[in-house]
Amino acid sequence: MIWQLDLSVLTLIVICAFATIMVKDLLSAAIIFGAYSFLMCLLWTEMGAVDVAFTEASVGAGVSTVLFIAAVYQTSRTVKPRKSGRGLAKIFALLATLLTGLVLLIAEADFPGFADLSSPASLHVSPYYITQTLHDTNVPNMVTSVLADYRGYDTMLETVVIFTAGLAVIAILRRYKKDQPFTPPEPYILSKGYPDTIIRFVARQLVPFIQLFALYVVAHGHHSPGGGFQGGVILGASFILLAISYDFKTVLGIMNEKWNVLLGNLGVLIYAGIGFLCLGLGANFLDYSILSKVLPATDRVMARSHGMLGIEIGVAIAVMAIVISIYLNVVSRGKYDKGL
Amino acid sequence: MQAIISHYNYWIYILLMMIGLYAMLAKNNLIKKVIGMSIFQTAIIVFYVSISAKEHASIPIIAHGHGHGAVEAAIDVAHYANPLPHVLMLTAIVVSVGTLGVALAICLGIYRRYNSLEEDEIQEQLQ
Numbered sequence: 001m002i003w004q005l006d007l008s009v010l011t012l013i014v015i016c017a018f019a020t021i022m023v024k025d026l027l028s029a030a031i032i033f034g035a036y037s038f039l040m041c042l043l044w045t046e047m048g049a050v051d052v053a054f055t056e057a058s059v060g061a062g063v064s065t066v067l068f069i070a071a072v073y074q075t076s077r078t079v080k081p082r083k084s085g086r087g088l089a090k091i092f093a094l095l096a097t098l099l100t101g102l103v104l105l106i107a108e109a110d111f112p113g114f115a116d117l118s119s120p121a122s123l124h125v126s127p128y129y130i131t132q133t134l135h136d137t138n139v140p141n142m143v144t145s146v147l148a149d150y151r152g153y154d155t156m157l158e159t160v161v162i163f164t165a166g167l168a169v170i171a172i173l174r175r176y177k178k179d180q181p182f183t184p185p186e187p188y189i190l191s192k193g194y195p196d197t198i199i200r201f202v203a204r205q206l207v208p209f210i211q212l213f214a215l216y217v218v219a220h221g222h223h224s225p226g227g228g229f230q231g232g233v234i235l236g237a238s239f240i241l242l243a244i245s246y247d248f249k250t251v252l253g254i255m256n257e258k259w260n261v262l263l264g265n266l267g268v269l270i271y272a273g274i275g276f277l278c279l280g281l282g283a284n285f286l287d288y289s290i291l292s293k294v295l296p297a298t299d300r301v302m303a304r305s306h307g308m309l310g311i312e313i314g315v316a317i318a319v320m321a322i323v324i325s326i327y328l329n330v331v332s333r334g335k336y337d338k339g340l
Numbered sequence: 341m342q343a344i345i346s347h348y349n350y351w352i353y354i355l356l357m358m359i360g361l362y363a364m365l366a367k368n369n370l371i372k373k374v375i376g377m378s379i380f381q382t383a384i385i386v387f388y389v390s391i392s393a394k395e396h397a398s399i400p401i402i403a404h405g406h407g408h409g410a411v412e413a414a415i416d417v418a419h420y421a422n423p424l425p426h427v428l429m430l431t432a433i434v435v436s437v438g439t440l441g442v443a444l445a446i447c448l449g450i451y452r453r454y455n456s457l458e459e460d461e462i463q464e465q466l467q
Contacts, residue, residue: 003345010352017359017379026371033375040382047393048400048421052385055433063437064378071371071444075451079369080458086368093366101358108354113346115395117418122394126422130400131415140402142423143430151427158431165438172445224401229434319434326441333448 005046013039024079030068037061050225051143058233063323066240070331073340137304139222147227148308152286155311156271159318163264166322170261173334196245203245210238218316222305228312232267232319239324248332248339251324257336260325267318271311278307286311349390356383370450370457374443381436385429392422400426 016036020029037060044053112119129146139145147155214234221227243251255263275286283290288307289300298306331339360383363376400423402415447457454462 007348010349014352014355014359017356020375020379021359021363021367021372026369029372029375033378036379037382040386043386044389047389048397049389049392049426049429050399050401052389052426052429052433055430056382059433059437060378060382064440067437067440067444068371068375071447074448075371075457079372080461082368082458083460086460090366093362096365097358097362100361101354104354104357105351108347108350111347111350113343114349114390115393115397116346117394119391121391121425122417122422126424127417129423130417130420134402134415142400142402142420143426146423146427147430154428155431158435161435162438165435165442168442169445172442172449225399229430233434233437322438326438326445330441330444330448333452 002046006043009039009043009046013043026072026077026079027069030065030072033068034061034065037064051141051227051230054225054230055233058230058237062237063233063240063327066237066244067327067330070327070340073331074333136301137308138301139305139308141222141224143225144221144227144308144312148311149286149288149304152275152311155315156268156275156286159268159271159315162322163268163318166261166264166325169326169329170257170334173329174336175334199245203241207238207242210241211235214238214316218312219309221312222308228315229319231312232316233323235316235320236323236327239320240327243327243331244340248328248337251328252336255321255324257325257328260321260328263321264318264325267314267316267321270314270317274307274310274314350387353383353387353390356380356386368459370447370459371444374440374447377443378436378440381432385432385436388425388429388432392425394418394421397421 013036016032016039020032020036023029023032037056040060041053041057044050044056129142129150133139133142133145137145137149139149211234214231216231217226217234218228218231221231239251239255242254274288274291277294278287278290279285281290281293286307288304290303291307292298292300292303295303295306328336328339357380360376360378360380363379364373367373367376397418398420400420402420450462451457454465456462456465
């Protein structure tokens with residue numbers, strides 16, 4: 001922990017946060033927010049949270065920025081000035097914010113210092129995870145073993161939450177009727193609609209490598225930063241890259257709406273299915289060690305490692321499908337006719 | 341001085357939370373409100389992650405060779421960052437992209453109906 005580096009990154013983060021709130025152009029706000037997310041990654045890597053930083057790099061800085069740009073593309077780019085007579089509301093908002101900040105500051109005074117070894121959060125269950133993960137599961141990456149094994153329930157329901165979010169986006173936005181033709185919003189700046197050969201060529205060459213990397217991230221999550229969530233988001237991002245550089249219909253030809261929802265279902269089903277398989281074999285829900293009965297040539301420790309790999313694959317499939325589905329719906333305003 | 345070095349992090353997280361909260365309360369544009377919500381989320385996530393940090397600790401991956409039981413040396417708890425907050429926040433980040441998608445979908449739905457994302461214009465049309 002180098003506090004000088006920490007402080008300078010934090011200063012840049014605060015500047016980015018101010019800028020993204022203050023700037024009048026929403027497209028600039030989205031891009032500055034992407035920079036904010038990248039700085040966050042840097043901060044987390046510096047704190048030793050490599051898995052979190054990896055997730056933020058693919059989700060926060062990648063997919064979130066694309067989603068913001070898609071939403072800005074479908075609405076208006078500039079913020080209109082507020083009509084007069086609302087100054088009082090701003091003052092009240094400022095007062096409420098300052099009051100909340102003050103309360104938090106008072107509460108913060110009782111906190112253990114930063115990077116304190118004897119902080120309560122590091123004393124209760126976390127020493128068990130750190131010392132026993134290799135012995136229990138043969139997985140050196142503790143984050144993966146805690147995510148997929150020790151706290152498997154949590155992760156399963158988080159996957160369900162993501163799936164529900166995907167369904168909610170479809171329920172809110174999707175329109176099946178062919179009503180009025182697509183009319184570009186007023187400041188129509190983002191895409192002129194003609195093919196750009198260089199961008200298309202580079203994107204087409206990159207997509208297979210991105211997908212290969214995503215599979216590596218999923219499969220190698222036991223030994224290095226990564227896992228189902230990161231790999232799934234990268235897989236989804238490769239399809240989004242294809243949708244942006246080519247056109248909407250290309251991706252729809254590979255991954256149509258039905259497949260997206262089916263794959264999202266399948267991912268959650270794989271996760272829960274492995275849980276029920278453990279239950280059926282006579283152990284607790286998501287207790288993978290019992291899988292040594294059905295997996296050939298594995299002892300109870302390796303069975304836990306393989307069980308984790310199984311659920312990571314399920315998570316990756318679900319996250320990939322949902323990320324693609326959310327993007328396709330947001331960028332075409334639910335009409336599936338034309339994208340960025 | 342020591343007290344400042346060990347606590348200034350938290351003050352900056354609180355500042356970030358305040359920026360996010362102010363944007364959610366005071367901004368007129370709905371996309372700006374969503375950005376404020378995202379900043380608020382990251383402020384909370386960075387707060388959790390900072391709890392996991394330990395002085396001179398490494399990343400939470402045990403140094404290992406290949407094959408079964410390659411590591412037999414004793415594992416020092418103080419040598420690795422606390423993995424539990426990392427796990428909780430990793431899933432929280434992925435869920436945050438889900439909530440962001442839903443929030444933007446609602447914004448687009450509002451735009452479809454009122455042809456505006458400005459809070460005061462929507463209010464006028466509602467009355």
